[in-house]
Amino acid sequence: MKKSVAIIGAGPSGLVAAKELLQEGHSVSCYERQSGIGGLFHYQDDPSKVSVWKTCRLSSSMLVTYFSDFFPKWREAEPFEHRHLSHQEYVNYLTDYADHFGVTDCIRFNTEVTLVTRSGEGWRVTVVEHATGSSFTRSFDVVAICSGVHSEPHYPDFPGLETFQGQVLHAAHYRDPDSVTGRSALFIGAGESGGEIIEEASRHLDRSYLSLRRSVYVLPRFVNGVPNDYNGTRLLYSLPEFMARRTDEQALTMHRKLRRWLFPLWLLRKVMIRSRDALVPPCVREVVRCSIFL
Ligand SMILES: Cc1cc2nc3c(=O)[nH]c(=O)nc-3n(C[C@H](O)[C@H](O)[C@H](O)COP(=O)(O)OP(=O)(O)OC[C@H]3O[C@@H](n4cnc5c(N)ncnc54)[C@H](O)[C@@H]3O)c2cc1C
Numbered sequence: 200m201k202k203s204v205a206i207i208g209a210g211p212s213g214l215v216a217a218k219e220l221l222q223e224g225h226s227v228s229c230y231e232r233q234s235g236i237g238g239l240f241h242y243q244d245d246p247s248k249v250s251v252w253k254t255c256r257l258s259s260s261m262l263v264t265y266f267s268d269f270f271p272k273w274r275e276a277e278p279f280e281h282r283h284l285s286h287q288e289y290v291n292y293l294t295d296y297a298d299h300f301g302v303t304d305c306i307r308f309n310t311e312v313t314l315v316t317r318s319g320e321g322w323r324v325t326v327v328e329h330a331t332g333s334s335f336t337r338s339f340d341v342v343a344i345c346s347g348v349h350s351e352p353h354y355p356d357f358p359g360l361e362t363f364q365g366q367v368l369h370a371a372h373y374r375d376p377d378s379v380t381g382r383s384a385l386f387i388g389a390g391e392s393g394g395e396i397i398e399e400a401s402r403h404l405d406r407s408y409l410s411l412r413r414s415v416y417v418l419p420r421f422v423n424g425v426p427n428d429y430n431g432t433r434l435l436y437s438l439p440e441f442m443a444r445r446t447d448e449q450a451l452t453m454h455r456k457l458r459r460w461l462f463p464l465w466l467l468r469k470v471m472i473r474s475r476d477a478l479v480p481p482c483v484r485e486v487v488r489c490s491i492f493l
């Protein structure tokens with residue numbers, strides 16, 4: 200049955216949700232508080248807003264990032280390039296995706312959903328228009344919340360932080376090395392944000408310190424010329440953590456056993472791919488080859 204759906208957010212999740220729902224014949228209204236699509240990757244120069252930084256490049260490679268139903272370089276004469284998109288390239292890609300599937304027409308930019316309430320079997324959605332400050336309320340059968348998980352920065356509660364005289368900056372508000380005032384800094388945490396920001400900002404500082412509460416793995420984006428995310432398999436990541444993270448002899452033995460069990464599967468996939476040769480781009484074959492044997 201055809202339903203009316205309100206989608207909150209036009210980041211990658213909102214766009215995919217809209218595309219799938221439109222293709223199923225539902226009527227879609229997407230509300231996005233920013234002025235463009237892309238969610239977190241919609242770069243905002245204003246440091247008070249939450250966005251990626253100027254030089255941010257995706258850590259997932261193009262092949263892993265592109266949606267399977269919209270693969271720009273598929274079948275084109277030029278060879279597939281292994282690399283990672285900049286945030287602007289990713290937004291361009293998402294814009295093309297939205298245009299291609301007719302999603303753009305369903306999005307109202309600069310509109311923020313401020314309230315969602317139950318109304319019978321459906322929902323009432325209140326939206327504020329940034330330009331005028333006026334609000335309106337509409338009823339929908341379904342609401343898809345695609346508002347992202349990184350839009351609210353998390354500040355750890357360090358005792359004494361409130362009396363600290365220097366600058367306290369969250370990664371969500373870092374744009375470039377000029378965001379850091381002063382000549383020395385303590386960086387707390389080295390997730391992907393921390394790791395990349397330290398690398399960039401510390402070059403412009405006299406002294407940089409890094410605080411870690413546990414050890415971290417620092418992996419290059421490329422391993423032997425291939426993006427390192429090609430080496431990930433669902434199977435590997437499905438293993439319990441205590442197995443996947445061990446590097447001792449017992450873990451290696453298990454790894455070898457796993458490879459032996461996987462060989463028939465790998466062979467089967469190889470044969471299938473051979474037989475569909477004309478349909479599969481060379482890059483996909485490379486992933487299949489790399490993804491099973493680590
Ligand atoms: C620095 C950084 C780099 C990243 N790089 C990668 C990567 O390389 N590969 C990868 O797969 N993932 C990466 N991620 C994870 C990334 O957050 C997600 O892949 C992606 O942004 C999730 O998309 P989303 O649509 O769920 O959320 P978001 O991108 O956060 O989009 C949510 C959208 O909802 C809008 N919104 C929120 N509330 C409202 C409201 N009330 N009314 C209207 N609109 C609203 C927001 O304005 C935003 O546009 C990265 C994250 C960070 C922080």
Ligand SMILES: NC(=O)c1ccc[n+]([C@@H]2O[C@H](COP(=O)([O-])OP(=O)(O)OC[C@H]3O[C@@H](n4cnc5c(N)ncnc54)[C@H](OP(=O)(O)O)[C@@H]3O)[C@@H](O)[C@H]2O)c1
Nearest residue numbers: 255256257258259355370387388389390391392393412413
């Ligand atoms: N270029 C890119 O593509 C890119 C860049 C940035 C982010 N991302 C993505 O964005 C998401 C968020 O990444 P993120 O790096 O912003 O956040 P994150 O992965 O949650 O990392 C936060 C870091 O802060 C540390 N930390 C948190 N609280 C702390 C405390 N009280 N004291 C000391 N250390 C503390 C954590 O340490 P513990 O590990 O000990 O908890 C961790 O190292 C991820 O999905 C990531 O893949 C991608």
